[in-house]
Amino acid sequence: MEPKIKIVNVVVSTQIGSDIDLEEAALILDNAEYEPEQFPGLVCRLSDPKVALLIFRSGKVNCTGAKSKEEAEVAIKKIIKELKDAGMDIIDNPEVKVQNMVATADLGIEPNLDDIALMIEGTEYEPEQFPGLVYRLDDPKVVVLIFGSGKVVITGLKREEDAEIALNKILETLREIEEII
The missing domain is CATH 3.30.310.10 (TATA-Binding Protein)
Known part of the structure; x- marks a missing residue:
């Protein structure tokens, strides 16, 4: 789903x-x-x-x-x-x-943010300062916040379609990590 x-x-x-x-x-x-x-x-x-x-x-x-x-x-x-x-x-x-759009979604899984931070370039995860993993994408140029609950916030969007593109990239990356681990 x-x-x-x-x-x-x-x-x-x-x-x-x-x-x-x-x-x-x-x-x-x-x-x-x-x-x-x-x-x-x-x-x-x-x-x-x-x-x-x-x-x-x-x-x-x-x-x-x-x-x-x-x-x-x-x-x-x-x-x-x-x-x-x-x-x-x-x-x-x-x-x-x-100027900006903010979207939310639920991945339907509880991702291991420590693993993601170690495996993916361009991520920042400092749970003492902020509970979410910050993932900056270049295309589309957005910032994705991923939380341990599986909730995702996508910001910096210019078009609704970019939310879909960004979310699909995140899911693809998470599936690749699951296979590696």
Whole structure:
């Protein structure tokens, strides 16, 4: 049985304008906080979809917490509509770029992290500092955290397909190690 991959976080960025008045935007948007002494951007939390948007004076927007790029785009469209309806000069359909995706999976086995660390180049395992083995792949360029429970976290993804590719490489490598040991 192949492990099921679940996308748990998608971070995207876009540009919705320039020189945005964050004080005004904070009054327009529900659930918005703007405290420039603590953070230079406006933080807006939506409940549907459940995401956080960071809006900066430069017009740059980061959206985090989405489960897909499409979900992030829905959230961005919502705030664009609210700001435009209030008369702000905002770009209608900005290009949305994925910065990072995080996926999880369960290998269905409890791997011996000590063996993996000894056998595989490019891994780091220091259980006194962090309970997972850190495995950096070059293609796709992602970081995989493998835990003794068999749970895996893949971060640094740009595309969902890369999670599948990375997981298959990990499983292939683990099968090779099992044969050697």
